[in-house]
Amino acid sequence: MPFHSIYAGKKVLVTGHTGFKGSWLCEWLLGLDAEVTGYALDPLADTDLFCQLDLASRLHKDVRADLSDLQCLTKLVADLKPDFVFHLAAQPLVRLSYAIPVETFATNVMGSIHLMEALRLSNHDCSVVMVTTDKCYQNREWLSSYREQDAMGGHDPYSASKGAAEIAIASYRDSYFSSAEGPVRIASGRAGNVIGGGDWAADRIIPDCIRAIGEGKPITVRNKTATRPWQHVLEPLSGYLWLGAALSEPSVLSFQNASALAGGFNFGPSLPSNKPVSDLVREFIKHTGGEWIDASEPDAPHEASKLNLAIDKAFHLLQWQPVWDFSQTVKYTAEWYLGADSPAAARKLTQLDISNYTRDASGLAWADSR
Template identity: 50%
Template structure:
């Protein structure tokens, strides 16, 4: 997998205590990597990080990405071959409540990380995770391309647009090809999958409602989003990191969209219907007089560049992603006391994903 790029290699993940970070840590450990993580305590309770018992399997630093000194000390001590930067305030609605913190964590956290890499001055491949929301949203029916204008109406989206600019600036100012530092950004779609217990995200909100037998309230049923199972963008980040580290990889130090096939994008209402159907019981209804803070309506991603230049394409369709997600929550209890069950459920999804990718001839499995 991934050309064996991670076997025995040192990887630093920021945001490893979160939803995507815990999946990525699990996958990298399975690929034979030595993993260090840098993040605040898990942001949710229950937490996938705790449920998988990851703290005992990695070099764990609990610290703030805005603490440039600690970050630099961590990079200096661990000397990672690869860095995946996921730490962020990742919720659009929270960003309306804590805009200053959102800008600070997302933008300055990235600046401190890149500065640590610059000052420690050793070769490594860095994947900075931004978002599909970094584009100026025009409510277009077609997918955004990497060359489309960046922007963001809400503080979260704007912060990720700025992160894109910061990375491009560091790349051209400090990381010339002779430094051996290769930095790319990854703009992925809305992620679903087991083990997300965040608030104000439709899947965890739905699972809580379905388990409690209450009605799921849906804010924006006509919204369109590029839903993906969490293993899709993570596999893409891993492939991008692996390719960056190869001969000629500096040409790939750029911005990349990773999303579902165009035909697999769905409206929020379709996702809610599918969740209730897969659960086998339950109900949802639109929020009455929904007049909360603005959220984008239509959001699609064009993934032509990743297909053409990385040979990356999604493996699972919407139905598989949805069914796997619901089955995960059915298999794993809503507390994090049963060590092993959550880990096994994640490894089962990762194994199935790798297997199907291999059958389909995905470039990263060859």
């Protein structure tokens, strides 16, 4: 079994489990025989991936609550005593963050702090992966890639909130979770722009493509030259899962303890997958049909135009690397949307993508079935 069977029979808490990435992660963890508990707000619609996969009936526990509720979160962690925590809950949209900056900062910064405080108070043996974003870095529009030691920051409220969350994570780690032999081991994961089946969020390019194609309209592309590190959702999830496994059992990577892994990790694609939005749309409609138009907005809220991630640290310390190239990533994403015409089909395609991805990762450390 992948990840050296470390998750089999273990208690795993996933925050943000009703979201796009959280749903994919829960599906994968269930396939690894983990006992999964989720903590999140309700899904936005009954068409969301969480509902398509019928995860509510398949999880060990499905908790609907806000990260602002420290008392509820603290009680859950104390009662559950999870072996692993994956923190994905967030306000994840750049453009929306301009409209709701207070909520964005409250969720992304204080929500992360509340989870870490619950872990501090419980103080039980636990491996924790706090998920932020590639946008946590102070973006200087560099052509070079951002590395884990680069400065945190952000122009828009979303990016700034994620940079602030990383600073809070480092503070809790240094103040309370720094002992190599301590019960709580904490690291953070920073992913690129993920795509994959089942994302229906507003202001994301692939969902926008699907909605326009379904309505028989041209796809409106508002920022065609913006370059992003495109990757399938399974790429960072494999990194999070392997990082969590290594935090729990450092010996899988020949480490004596988890201290070398307690920090931030970039999980991005290979350099050729760093492409402008227009290239992504052109590649996508090769599979789906449709057409697109340039709908650039001169007065639109600021969004970074260049963003690349360096993944040397994950490669050398975790022996992790991307599996699917750009064309494979787009192909699997398009095929999911074209085939997921019912909840049963959506679940089958999701599980098939996980199986195909694991197969194609053969030879990597996490996919070794030892």
